[in-house]
Amino acid sequence: MYNPQLNAQGQLQHLLSIEGLPKRILTDILDAAENFVGVAEREIKKVPLLRGKTVCNLFFENSTRTRTTFEIAAKRLSADVLNLNVSTSSQSKGESILDTVNNLIAMHADMFVVRHQQSGAAHFIAQHVPPHISVINAGDGRHAHPTQGLLDVFTIRKYKPEMHNLRVAIVGDVLHSRVARSEIHALATLGVPEIRVIAPRTLLPAEVEKLGVQVFHNMEAGLKDVDVIMMLRLQNERMSGALLPSTQEFFQTFGLTPERLTLARPDAIVMHPGPMNRGVEIDSSVADGKQSVILPQVTYGIAVRMAVMAILGGGNAA
C-alpha cells in the first residue's frame, strides 16, 4: 500500500500521522530519542547533525508551545530556524499554501514543520514538495499530532517499560483531540493491550470503538486499576454548539481529582499534553502531585522532536 510518509526503501521521508507507520519506525524514533535526552544536560546543548540546514516552522494556526519546542529541537541540532506565522502574513494577502511553500523552497528550505487548522494540510504540502524536502505535521485540525503522540509513548516507556502489560486511560475531549487519535495509534502499534477512553457521549467521535479502544462514560469505572492516565485539554476554541452544560459540571463528572486518582494503580502516572485548564479537566493538586509526569513530557518532547528531525534530515543508508 502506498504510504506518503515512507520512501521507496521503506524509510521515513515525512512524519504526517502515526496511523500507517510500522512498529519498526516508531521504535527507531523512540530509541534515537533516548540518545538526545542527555544533550540538554551538557555544558553545550547542541549537536551538529543539521548544521547548514534550514527548518521552516510554518504555522497557519497559532501555537506558541508547539512552535517553541520544535524551534528548540531544531536549534539544538544546529539548524537555522525560520518561524512563519502565516495566519498573520501572506495568507491574509491571498497567497495560496503552495505559493508560500514554493517561495521558501526557492530560498533553500530543507524541512517544513506545519501546523494548520485543516485536517490534511501537511499531507497536501508533502505531496507537492521535491524529494529532498521533509514535512513534519505539527497538528492538523482534528486529524493528527504525531510528535505529541510519540512523546507521550516515549514518556510512558520511560516510566513503564513493559508496554505489552499496560492498561492506559485517555480522558476527556476525545472528539476534538488530534492528540488522542495519535496516542491511540501509537499505543496500539507498540502493543499496549488495553486502551480505554473515558468521556461524555457528546465528546466522543462516532464509532470510536473501531480504533480498538474500550469506551467508558464514567470516571470511577474507567480509572479502575489503570497504569497510565492521559488527560486531554477541553478544547473550548474548537467547540460549536452546546456539547457541555458547563466547565464546572465537566470537572465534577470527568475532572481528575485526588480521590479519583486513588482508583488507579498506586504507581499510576498522570499525563497531560498541555496547556492545562486547572480546575476544568485536572485538579491542581494532581497536576503538581508526585504521580504527575507532565513536566517530564515537555522535556522528553524536545528529545523526540530532535530524533524525528535527525532521522528525516540524514542520508539514506542503502
Next chain:
Amino acid sequence: MILPDPEQLLDQLYDQLKPRVHDNTALVGIYTGGVWLMEKLLQRLQSDLGRDIAHGKLNASMYRDDYARRGMKTTAQPGHIPFDVNDRHIILIDDIFYTGRTVRAVINELFDYGRPGLIELAALINRGGAQLPISPDIVGADIPLQPHQSFELSINTQGRLNLSVTESNKPTPESGANSHV
C-alpha cells in the same frame, strides 16, 4: 587467519593501561565494543587499586561525518558522562581502531561536556588504515587487515569476548569494526 584470544589482548591492554591511571583519570568507553571493554577494565582497575574510578560512555553517532550520506543510527546508546570533564585526564576505550573517524567524532562530543586536560586513546586492536592524524596511545595488538575485511567483536551471556573476521565483496573504509558502526 589465526586470531588471538581477545581476552588475552585485553590482559595486554590492561598491563599498559594500569600505570597510566592516576587520581585525575576517567575512562570513557565508545559504543558498542568500547563500552564492554571499558566495563571489564574498570572492574579490574577498581579491584586492583581499591578505589572508584570515574567513567562514562559516548556514542559517536551525533558527530559522525557520514551522517549526510548514511543517515542517523537509531540504536538507543545514550552518552553518559557523570563527572566533570574540565581538566580531566581521559582515556578513551575503543575496540577496533581503523580510520580514526569514530574517535574524531567522540573527541568533538567530549568537548561539548567541557575542556579535558589530556585525552589518550586505548584500543584492543589497531588494524591499520587511519585516514586522520589520530592513532591509539596503547593497543592490545596491531593486526593489519585488508580493506574488504573487518573485525567483529562480540560478547556472550557469560561476559566472554569473541573475535572474528568478516569478509565483504567491496571495501568498506567507513566501517572499522561492525560492533560500533
